[in-house]
Amino acid sequence: MTVLAYVRVSTEDQSTDAQRHSIAELHNVEHWYADEATSGATKALNRPGFADLFKFARKGDTLIVSAIDRLGRDTIDLLETVEALKAKGVAVVSMREGFDLSSPIGKAMLTMLAAVAELERSNIKARQMAGIARARATGQKLGAPKKIDDVAVSDWRRASKATIQETANQFGISIAAVKRACASNAISTVEEE
Incomplete structure (x- = not known):
């Protein structure tokens, strides 16, 4: 049995250091995989680091993530990712949520948490669009400032x-x-x- 860890950040100005530290404090990780400056909206298997992890993972391995949103933000993709790992015999443990995502209870919790996370993203997008509409209504210019006169x-x-x-x-x-x-x-x- 091998302990694997996966870390991901969405932008170049973020670092995986905090995720690595929190995982390393509690787990003896043998193989680390990372995707940096990669959106959670990108399907897990389309991310280079996760694709490498998936190729390497074997039956009996355990994958540690700092939080489920590191695997993905879309409920369906998240469930498919966990199911694909489970089909290979890989257990998935999320430190923040504190449970094995590949167990029946873990899967139920995963579904609920992923749905809540997706709802929150939808709410953020709705607030963003409302802000844009408000800015347009007041005549405020949108977008980056012009580079030319x-x-x-x-x-x-x-x-x-x-x-x-x-x-x-x-x-x-x-x-x-x-x-x-x-x-x-x-x-x-x-x-x-």
Whole structure:
């Protein structure tokens, strides 16, 4: 029997160190697997680290995770992942939830916890969309700030009598960006032949 551990973080500015530490404190892990900067929305078997773990895992092994959401965020994917491991004879233990996910009671708890987590994500998304709608209603600009000054681009093009390509080269921007800048400032983007 081999003790395996799987850790995952969603973004590059996060670290797996805390997960590794909490697991290592209580378990003598023989093989570690990690996916860094990988969303929990990506199916477990499509993540390189988890795919390696799944290939390696054998009957009698135990997989330790710090929390069930490290395996995935979608209820169906989470259940399929645990079932696939169970079919290989691998026990799955979640430290936060404190139970063996491959047991009948663990599976019932997993289903409930995964559904609650999915509901919470849906609520977060709904609040995010409400915030976006509120921002639009108040006329607030959305998205990243513009990197170019449309007026400067269109004024330079007009003053220089430059083509769209020449303007793009001058400002180091795409042809589409020049066209948008000029369109927002009512300059014709039709190239003379």
